[in-house]
Amino acid sequence: MDKMTFDKHTSAQFNAELEDARKHLMEMGGLVEQQIETAFKSLMEVDTDLATRAIEKDKDVNKMEITIDKQTTQILAKRNPAASDLRFIISVTKTVNELERIGDEAAKIAKQAIELADTGSGPQGYVELRHIGEKVRQMVQSALDSFARLDAEAALSVMQQDKAVDLEYGTAIRSLVTTMMEDPRSISRALNVMWALRSLERIGDHARNIAEQVIYLVKGKDVRHKKLEKVAEQVKK
Amino acid sequence: MTDQNMNAIERLATVKEERMKAKLGKRYAKEKRFRAYGVASIVIGLCFLAMLLGTIFTAGWSTFYATEIRLTVTYDADAIGVSDLNDESQLMFADWGALVKNAMKERFPYVSGRSDRRAMYSLVSSVAEYDLKDRLEANPELLGTTEEVWLMADDEIDALMKGQVDMSVPENERRISDLQNSLVESLIESGELKKSFNTTFFTNGDSREPEQAGIRGAMLGSFFTLLVTLALSFPIGVAAAIYLEEFAPKNRLTEIIEVNINNLAAVPSIVFGLLGLAVFINVFHLPRSAPVVGGLVLTLMTLPTIIISSRSAIKAVPPSIREAALGLGASKVQMVMHHVLPLAMPGMLTGTIIGMAQALGETAPLLMIGMVAFIADIPSGPLDSATVLPVQIFLWSDLPERAFVAKTSGAIMVLLGFLAAMNLLAVYLRKKFETRW
Amino acid sequence: MTTLAKDSMEAVFEGWTSTVGKPTMDSDVRMSTRNVDVHYGDKQAIYGVDLDIGKNEVLAMIGPSGCGKSTFLRTLNRMNDTIDICRITGDIILDGDNIYDKHMDVVNLRARVGMVFQKPNPFPKSIYDNVAYGPKIHGLVTRRAELDEVVETALRKASIWDEVKDRLDQPATGLSGGQQQRLCIARTIAVSPEVILMDEPCSALDPIATARIEELIAELSENYTIAIVTHSMQQAARVSHRTAYFHLGRLIEVGKTDKIFTAPEHKLTEDYITGRFG
Numbered sequence: 001m002d003k004m005t006f007d008k009h010t011s012a013q014f015n016a017e018l019e020d021a022r023k024h025l026m027e028m029g030g031l032v033e034q035q036i037e038t039a040f041k042s043l044m045e046v047d048t049d050l051a052t053r054a055i056e057k058d059k060d061v062n063k064m065e066i067t068i069d070k071q072t073t074q075i076l077a078k079r080n081p082a083a084s085d086l087r088f089i090i091s092v093t094k095t096v097n098e099l100e101r102i103g104d105e106a107a108k109i110a111k112q113a114i115e116l117a118d119t120g121s122g123p124q125g126y127v128e129l130r131h132i133g134e135k136v137r138q139m140v141q142s143a144l145d146s147f148a149r150l151d152a153e154a155a156l157s158v159m160q161q162d163k164a165v166d167l168e169y170g171t172a173i174r175s176l177v178t179t180m181m182e183d184p185r186s187i188s189r190a191l192n193v194m195w196a197l198r199s200l201e202r203i204g205d206h207a208r209n210i211a212e213q214v215i216y217l218v219k220g221k222d223v224r225h226k227k228l229e230k231v232a233e234q235v236k237k
Numbered sequence: 238m239t240d241q242n243m244n245a246i247e248r249l250a251t252v253k254e255e256r257m258k259a260k261l262g263k264r265y266a267k268e269k270r271f272r273a274y275g276v277a278s279i280v281i282g283l284c285f286l287a288m289l290l291g292t293i294f295t296a297g298w299s300t301f302y303a304t305e306i307r308l309t310v311t312y313d314a315d316a317i318g319v320s321d322l323n324d325e326s327q328l329m330f331a332d333w334g335a336l337v338k339n340a341m342k343e344r345f346p347y348v349s350g351r352s353d354r355r356a357m358y359s360l361v362s363s364v365a366e367y368d369l370k371d372r373l374e375a376n377p378e379l380l381g382t383t384e385e386v387w388l389m390a391d392d393e394i395d396a397l398m399k400g401q402v403d404m405s406v407p408e409n410e411r412r413i414s415d416l417q418n419s420l421v422e423s424l425i426e427s428g429e430l431k432k433s434f435n436t437t438f439f440t441n442g443d444s445r446e447p448e449q450a451g452i453r454g455a456m457l458g459s460f461f462t463l464l465v466t467l468a469l470s471f472p473i474g475v476a477a478a479i480y481l482e483e484f485a486p487k488n489r490l491t492e493i494i495e496v497n498i499n500n501l502a503a504v505p506s507i508v509f510g511l512l513g514l515a516v517f518i519n520v521f522h523l524p525r526s527a528p529v530v531g532g533l534v535l536t537l538m539t540l541p542t543i544i545i546s547s548r549s550a551i552k553a554v555p556p557s558i559r560e561a562a563l564g565l566g567a568s569k570v571q572m573v574m575h576h577v578l579p580l581a582m583p584g585m586l587t588g589t590i591i592g593m594a595q596a597l598g599e600t601a602p603l604l605m606i607g608m609v610a611f612i613a614d615i616p617s618g619p620l621d622s623a624t625v626l627p628v629q630i631f632l633w634s635d636l637p638e639r640a641f642v643a644k645t646s647g648a649i650m651v652l653l654g655f656l657a658a659m660n661l662l663a664v665y666l667r668k669k670f671e672t673r674w
Numbered sequence: 675m676t677t678l679a680k681d682s683m684e685a686v687f688e689g690w691t692s693t694v695g696k697p698t699m700d701s702d703v704r705m706s707t708r709n710v711d712v713h714y715g716d717k718q719a720i721y722g723v724d725l726d727i728g729k730n731e732v733l734a735m736i737g738p739s740g741c742g743k744s745t746f747l748r749t750l751n752r753m754n755d756t757i758d759i760c761r762i763t764g765d766i767i768l769d770g771d772n773i774y775d776k777h778m779d780v781v782n783l784r785a786r787v788g789m790v791f792q793k794p795n796p797f798p799k800s801i802y803d804n805v806a807y808g809p810k811i812h813g814l815v816t817r818r819a820e821l822d823e824v825v826e827t828a829l830r831k832a833s834i835w836d837e838v839k840d841r842l843d844q845p846a847t848g849l850s851g852g853q854q855q856r857l858c859i860a861r862t863i864a865v866s867p868e869v870i871l872m873d874e875p876c877s878a879l880d881p882i883a884t885a886r887i888e889e890l891i892a893e894l895s896e897n898y899t900i901a902i903v904t905h906s907m908q909q910a911a912r913v914s915h916r917t918a919y920f921h922l923g924r925l926i927e928v929g930k931t932d933k934i935f936t937a938p939e940h941k942l943t944e945d946y947i948t949g950r951f952g
Contacts, residue, residue, distance in 0.1 A: 220937025557795035565808040566784035
């Protein structure tokens with residue numbers, strides 16, 4: 001199939017509406033990326049101010065969600081979109097949903113950062129945390145990029161990364177459990193870290209969902225709950 | 238914003254109001270003038286129509302009334318010279334005029350002298366005696382009795398009664414003598430002279446005597462002619478129209494036929510008369526002056542009209558109806574017979590009646606086939622010699638007697654009446670059978 | 675369309691070989707066309723269309739104006755026969771019979787493949803006579819009571835019985851547009867066809883009447899095979915099981931309606947469905 005475009009509709013207004021929705025989605029993605037970055041930084045540096053800012057940002061993200069949902073509803077009602085337009089609207093709606101959840105998870109991470117700060121300690125020594133955090137941030141960025149560029153292959157690689165993140169998450173949890181068994185005094189701190197890890201892992205899942213939406217949008221194939229090899233096959237086709 | 242930056246439309250907007258105002262007055266004046274022209278042309282048309290109808294009515298109205306004189310007639314066998322009413326040889330030499338003469342002599346015993354008596358006798362129509370003859374033959378028992386009868390007055394007396402005779406000119410320059418005038422006056426006084434509805438006009442055939450001339454022969458002639466025309470041209474015309482419109486392949490041949498039909502509609506009618514003379518009379522030896530030949534000729538003349546109007550009626554049937562019928566599996570003939578024809582019928586009927594009306598008013602082609610002869614007998618069928626209404630009018634308009642002027646106009650009124658009736662019928666049929674879809 | 679644009683459009687088809695998707699079926703085929711070309715005089719209107727229509731299937735045909743979808747529909751019951759310059763080659767098979775075979779009677783064919791037209795076109799006769807006309811001309815019924823029954827059943831199946839049962843002797847032209855179209859459908863099913871062709875049946879109707887016809891199409895598909903040409907893509911999406919997209923006389927893409935309207939494969943289909951200029 002040729003490169004997808006969302007202009008060239010007979011109705012120039014329709015073009016503008018779709019472009020508007022796309023722009024807002026990207027804007028929201030940017031907000032969420034910032035939020036993750038801030039939250040993660042606050043966790044790493046045990047910075048309460050940063051954490052509060054990350055939590056505050058969630059409000060903006062929520063506002064964006066409502067704005068974009070309104071736009072997509074309008075387009076559905078007025079334009080009866082079909083084919084690629086329909087897939088675009090559906091994937092925008094779902095991506096917005098995922099982004100909002102990512103925002104929620106970022107806020108949760110920030111909350112863990114505040115709790116860790118209250119106990120006066122940081123998550124120092126947890127290499128896995130930094131590693132996973134960095135990776136997940138990358139994933140969200142790539143997922144949004146692939147959406148912007150309508151690049152199914154990039155989306156596929158995001159899905160593949162998620163698998164790696166899941167593996168690393170398992171390892172990290174096991175090592176945390178070991179730490180807790182060795183040193184029961186660290187349990188509360190380790191639990192905070194665990195929650196943060198869990199949120200990061202969830203963010204990774206959401207990024208994967210976004211990537212799935214990108215593949216649906218570009219290829220018209222529903223790749224949710226499918227084996228990665230199968231997905232790869234369909235993307236290459 | 239400067240003038241340079243304004244585009245043409247914006248510049249226009251600034252001067253729009255005043256320019257429009259200036260133009261508007263002119264526009265309205267133009268429209269008013271145009272409407273006035275239309276009204277004027279209609280008024281002129283109506284004036285001509287009113288003048289035409291006015292002259293015809295004023296001239297022809299009197300023909301529907303006739304003057305009659307009451308006489309006391311004695312059916313005296315000696316006077317007529319007939320003893321047995323069943324004896325053909327006696328009837329041949331009977332003097333029916335004597336009945337009228339005797340009655341007149343009895344009524345005005347003081348009139349004497351040959352010329353005065355002759356003037357007196359001529360008060361009554363010269364054909365009145367035959368009315369008496371008919372009456373006596375129908376009722377033989379009247380022989381020898383006396384009765385009062387209303388007899389038709391002479392056309393000159395009729396004209397006098399209708400005020401068409403100027404009595405102020407010298408006696409030798411008018412056709413009514415002073416004696417006749419005085420006799421008429423005395424008849425009026427005693428109530429023995431009256432004006433009544435002229436049934437003769439509608440019951441008699443043509444005659445050289447104006448008071449006896451009627452249009453029954455011409456009416457029946459027209460009737461038989463139109464009957465033949467209708468019986469031939471409607472089925473032929475409709476069948477041709479259906480074939481050309483629905484079945485004929487669209488090729489050079491049908492195109493030529495089409496063009497020729499359209500041209501035939503414009504051919505002068507007298508050409509059809511020549512054709513009828515050459516073909517029907519000279520080749521097929523059909524009787525001259527007969528309505529059947531007239532009908533054939535008029536069929537040729539009306540066919541193009543009927544075909545053209547029928548075709549446009551068929552064309553006006555929406556194609557969706559045809560598709561519906563074909564889509565259900567109707568054959569082409571079923572489609573035409575069940576749907577197209579019923580829907581086109583009002584249009585076809587209208588066209589046919591218009592064609593018939595044309596045929597009714599046609600004179601020229603009938604002159605060519607001899608329907609212009611003087612025929613006093615009333616035709617009893619399409620093969621009898623006859624004339625038709627417009628030809629009758631043409632014939633009468635040529636005759637010198639004053640009374641024929643009125644007869645001519647009267648016949649025109651009858652003809653116009655028939656035409657109007659036929660057109661009304663066309664309107665009625667169209668309204669009645671018209672289906673809206 | 676300018677000649678230039680047309681030329682470039684022809685260029686699009688230079689390499690055109692076959693229809694995207696699966697135009698043929700393996701089983702339950704009611705009608706099938708193979709390599710059908712239609713010419714109007716020198717102009718070719720349909721280029722080698724292969725297409726199967728299944729039993730109890732609703733097939734929608736969509737495409738821009740002049741794409742040949744109506745022409746193709748009308749070849750299915752030989753309605754193009756009335757046009758002298760129209761020439762059709764290829765095979766159109768209805769239940770094993772080639773409908774352009776010499777031995778195929780067109781009157782018979784049209785009793786088997788009925789048609790509903792764009793504009794409701796009831797005969798200017800009574801409602802009863804409209805429905806009774808088909809059975810009468812084909813001699814399907816022998817008794818009046820039987821005819822009454824056929825008329826009632828047809829009107830019921832077209833879900834218009836309740837609206838007209840008290841005025842069967844009144845002119846059909848007095849009905850509303852939507853009722854007229856349902857009457858036309860009743861008229862078509864009164865001869866119990868195997869296939870019903872519909873040529874933009876709702877284009878002259880308001881949305882509510884349209885919805886009723888669409889509902890009716892869904893009901894009818896239980897007993898009949900329906901091929902419908904429509905300009906409304908929403909309608910095609912709502913009523914049909916499979917959708918065929920025509921473009922400049924070619925069958926571009928065929929597929930399950932769900933698929934065509936969410937993820938068409940051919941660019942032309944995509945552009946048409948999403949309302950982009952060609």
